[in-house]
Amino acid sequence: MIVKPWVLLLIMLIYRVVMLLPVLGGLKNKAFFGRTVTEQCWVQPPLKYCAKRCTKLLECLSLNHTCCWTFCGNICLDNR
Numbered sequence: 001m002i003v004k005p006w007v008l009l010l011i012m013l014i015y016r017v018v019m020l021l022p023v024l025g026g027l028k029n030k031a032f033f034g035r036t037v038t039e040q041c042w043v044q045p046p047l048k049y050c051a052k053r054c055t056k057l058l059e060c061l062s063l064n065h066t067c068c069w070t071f072c073g074n075i076c077l078d079n080r
Contacts, residue, residue, distance in 0.1 A: 041068035041077055052076045 038058050050072035054060060058067045060076035067076055 038067055038069045038074055041070045045070060045077060049075055
């Protein structure tokens with residue numbers, strides 16, 4: 001059985017689209033879809049602050065805290 005080259009190309013294209021769909025599902029929360037990007041923290045916090053993590057929406061649950069990124073990930077720091 002001889003398979004024409006365009007049939008193989010079609011199969012490869014379908015395979016790539018099917019494999020790419022689950023990956024694209026996680027892009028809805030990324031910064032280039034309208035969300036702001038977290039900025040680097042203005043100070044280098046001690047390790048004890050690494051436990052105060054930001055939410056998945058890059059917000060802080062405590063009042064007067066800002067979400068910023070540092071060596072241990074996105075953390076909430078006091079604005080004062």
